[in-house]
Structure formats: C-alpha cells, structure tokens
Amino acid sequence: MNGGPPGAPPSNGPVPGPATEGPLLPAREAGERARAQRERILLAARRCFAEHGFHAASIADIAKTAEMSSGLIYRYFDSKDAIVRAIVDRQMEEARGLLDAIGSAEDLVAAILEHFERWSRPQNDERDAALFLEMAAEASRDPRVAEVTRTADGVVRARLREALRRSVRAEGGEIDAATAERRVLALQCVIEGLMVRAVRQPDLDRATLKACLEEALAGLIGP
Secondary structure, X not given: OOOOOOOOOOOOOOOOOOOOOOOOOOHHHHHHHHHHHHHHHHHHXXXXXHHHOOOOOOHHHHHHHHOOOHHHHHHHOOOHHHHHHXXXXXHHHHXXXXXXXXXXXXXXXXXXXXXXXXXXXXXXXOOHHHHHHHHHHHHOOOHHHHHHHHHHHHHHHHHHHHHHHHXXXXXXXXXXXXXXXXXXXXXHHHHHHHHHHHHHOOOOOHHHHHHHHHHHHHHHHOO
C-alpha cells in the first residue's frame, strides 16, 4: 500500500532523510585530519608560550595564532594543561629519537651541534630553547607543570643511561650504575646549559663550540 499522500507515486525504497553537510570522511582521512589539527594547535601554542609565557598566553591567543576558533581547540584539547602535557610529550619523543641514535661521543657532538643550530635560530617557529626556559620557570610556580616536566626528565635520564651504556659497550667496556648516574647528570647540565647559551649567544662560533664539546664529552661517553 502506498503510504504517501494521495496521488503520490508508489515508493520503491526508503524515504531519504535530511541532507547532510557532506559525505562522512573515511576513518583514515579523518584520523590524518585530526593529527594535522593537533599539530597546528601545538605549533601555535609553542609560539604563544615562548613569546608571552604560560600565564599570559590564553586559549584565545592560541586560537588566533592557529587561525581557528577556540571551540575547535577544545575539540582536541580539553584545557591549556592538556596542551602543555602534549608539548612535553613531543619534547620527550624528540629527546628519545636523539638519544637512541647515539653510539659514540662523535654521534653526541654532532647531534648537539645540530640542535644548537636549531635552538639559536630566532626564526625557528618552535623556539625550543625559549620554550624550555619558560617551562622551567613555570615549573617553579605551577605544581602541575612541575609534575609533567619531572616525569619527562626521568624518561630522558633513563634514555641517557641507555645511550651511555651502549656507547661504552661498543668499545668493549662496562660502566657501573653510580658512574652512569654521574655522567648522565653532567650530560644533562651540558645540554640544558647549551639551550640557555643558544638564547644568550646565538652567534657562538660553531668551531669553538664543536671543540669544546669534543673535549667535554670524550670522558663522559667513552669507557
């Protein structure tokens, strides 16, 4: 029986529902779009935090820099704290990649020189060195940021210990736990100090820096 209005032709199928705004994105494409949006937000947040500080930079500032609405940001991050955690996670990933590639003092010197080059460029959109200093300052004021950064620091120390043991074993040696801990602390002081130096002295002569690192790290990475 025709269930439509009088005179209407018989229906041969379901009545279409209301029109949608467009076809649903395939799951893979939707996932890639979500990742791209998160990257866009994190890059904008890094710029804002480095330029204005954590307290001064608001979600509205991040949205303006990312050229999107605040509401869209909240679709991917439920708070500014969540953005901070994501940035720290990203820094941890970068640190793991750097440290996993280290097998000798020469590897470490090359890696540090490459990062110093990036840290010292004022046009660097991510401004890692300035952001590192801002996060360190904020950790002294905000217990939540302090917890996130301390957790990240522990992960980096563990990776440094692995890199040290790997490089020593490659030369047929071994290193005890206490010595490894002292060397890890020294390496962290060198690397973090160079982030400060990149902000204060971006034009530091690279040949001088390379020679300095070779002298300082030879005794830390070898047996």
